[in-house]
Amino acid sequence: MFTTRPTLQGTFGMVSSTHWLASQSAMAVLESGGNAYDAAVAAGFVLHVVEPHLNGPAGEVPILLAPAEGPVRVLCGQGVAPAGATVAHYRDGLGLALVPGTGPLAAAVPGAFDAWMLLLRDHGTLRPADVLKYAIGYAEDGHAPVERVGATVAAVRELFETEWTSSAEVYLPGGAPPAPGELFRNPRLAATWRRLLAEAEAAGGADRVAQIEAARAVWRSGFVAEALVRQAARPTLDTSGERHTGTLTAADLAGWSATYEDPVTYDWRGWTLCKAGPWSQGPVLLQQLALLPDTLPPYGSAAYVHLLVEGCKLAMADREAWYGDAADVPLEELLSAAYNAERRALVGAEASYELRPGRPGGREPRLAARAREVASGASAYDAQGILAGTGAAAGAGEPTVARNGATQGDTCHLDVVDRWGNMVAATPSGGWLQANPVVPELGFPLGTRLQMAWLEEGLPNTLTPGRRPRTTLTPSLALRDGVPVLAFGTPGGDQQDQWQLHFFLAAALRDPVRGGLDLQGAVDAPNWHNDAFPGSFYPRGMRPGSVTLESRADPAVVAELRARGHDVTVGEPWSEGRLCAVARDPRTGVLSAAANPRGMQGYAVGR
Secondary structure, rough: OOOOOOEEEEEEEEEEEEHHHHHHHHHHHHHHOHHHHHHHHHHHHHHHOOOOOEOOOOOEEEEEEEEOOOHHHHHHHHOOOOOOHHHHHHHHHOOOOOOOOOOOOHOOOOOOHHHHHHHHHHOOOOOHHHHHHHHHHHHHEEEEHHHHHHHHHHHHHHHHHHHHHHOOOOOOOOOOOOOOOOOOHHHHHHHHHHHHHHHHHHOOOOOHHHHHHHHHHHHHOOOOHHHHHHOOOOOOOOOOOOOOOOOOOOHHHHHOEEEEEEOEEEOOEEEEEOOOOOOOEEEEEEEEHHHOOOOOOOOHHHHHHHHHHHHHHHHHHHHHHHHOOOOOOOOOHHHHHHHHHHHOOOOOOOOOOOOOOOOHHHHHOOOOOOHHHHHHHHOOOOOOOOEEEOOOOOOOEOOOOEEEOEEOOOEEEEEEEEEEOEEEEEEEEEEOOOOOOEOOOOOOOOOOHHHOOOOOOOOEEEOOOOOOOOOOOEEEEEEOOOOEEEEEEOOOOHHHHHHHHHHHHHHHHHEEOOOOOOHHHHHHHHOOOOOOOOOOOOOOOOOOOEEEOOOEEEEEEEHHHHHOOOOOEEEEEOOOOOOEEEEEEOOOOOEEEEEOOOOOOOOOEEE
């Protein structure tokens, strides 16, 4: 079949990411003798520089890693809610209905930096300076920004000039947004990393691990932590229309660390899919697989799309009712054969228009009042997101930040496999330039992931001190007959585990290319998504019965979906999905990679 690019193949190393500079930086690390984990860390820090509207070092990153020798692990770089981030403080004290989507009230404990350092310490081979030099170079000497960086800055220019002036100093150089073809620099960020490295090397000497531990200490309790806490205490205009201070303290930063955990897994036709736990939306991919019947309709047919859309609705309804870090999640029941046989029977020939969470183990679903209102078509919020009787505005965030126009926020992704068979998938996000002011001393902003949590007690995703807000970030690893074969992922918020399912099935079900998985064909294949469940981001709306397909889809498929009752939107031809993937054939050692052509900035490299 036609593809925009070939599926790359080689034996030395493969990288795929959402920006070509991150991909090539990771490849340079592999060429210099580093392994997949060294390369991933280098790429992650470059993404913080070249895609600052999509992620930053004070954001978050879930990482799945498959060592050549050893089990698959999840490295959780999702920070928790600070000790002062309580429902009572936000709802009763401040009169907020939702956590604001911008500003310091939305800031969780930053998670990305510590996760990258733990990955480097435990699985890498290089020193912090060896992996940070690429990011420092692009921040200090400059890089040509992609068009979306300038467009994002332009959309919030008035806010930067009138309120978030520290952001204007970085992102409006000479009074204008960054422009394609011109070098954009962030010398404050470069200076932050240089100072951190100098302090880490002074404290750690020549010992690699000691340097990493010293760097973590600088972040958690040194000059970086001090600047982050000062920023959280500054009254900041947020999406409520008011100026608020945050809840992040020195104790919150000093007391948190990224952690390892086992993945959640599901076996399907000889494959084992590995995901982060239900503090992410990762198990949604597994639930969608569990809902599939033994015999599938022809790939790409209307019946096939209908089946996947209806299964996704059921899995996402369960996400809303059961996923979170503030209560136990009945994951064993949610993935059980008996439960999914019962749920599968709900998929009929026509499109469904209801939100239908299940009752695993006989439990009653626990939906937030806002989710129930959205699902029923009723809402206690007016058109501006104001909770009736409070005057408080609802928050905004990924994928839109509404202030002086709407800007699109999103996420990044990277995958690496090396010649030894080590494999990693990571989805960094948060800490967007448009979500919080730049910390003047550091050159990057705080994150806003707390907007994912509900201000309602007793829910799995209730805002709770010391607990993670449920994130949409969800990288994937797949094993074949118990051996790691495939690492993949995509930006896209609520769409991530929809697009990833479609990609995985395309790769797993269709004919191979050059003896291996047709990764590029699966990336390029026409994709789709639905919004028939409460969204994770402001205004947390839903479109019952909806499905959006790329215009490259067969018109006959579109017509049949409409005949089945789906509310079909036909989008642009290359608008659905931003997937990256790498693979390794354990029989031959051949490595493969592919990257998304949509947006014209994701690239795979390798040899």
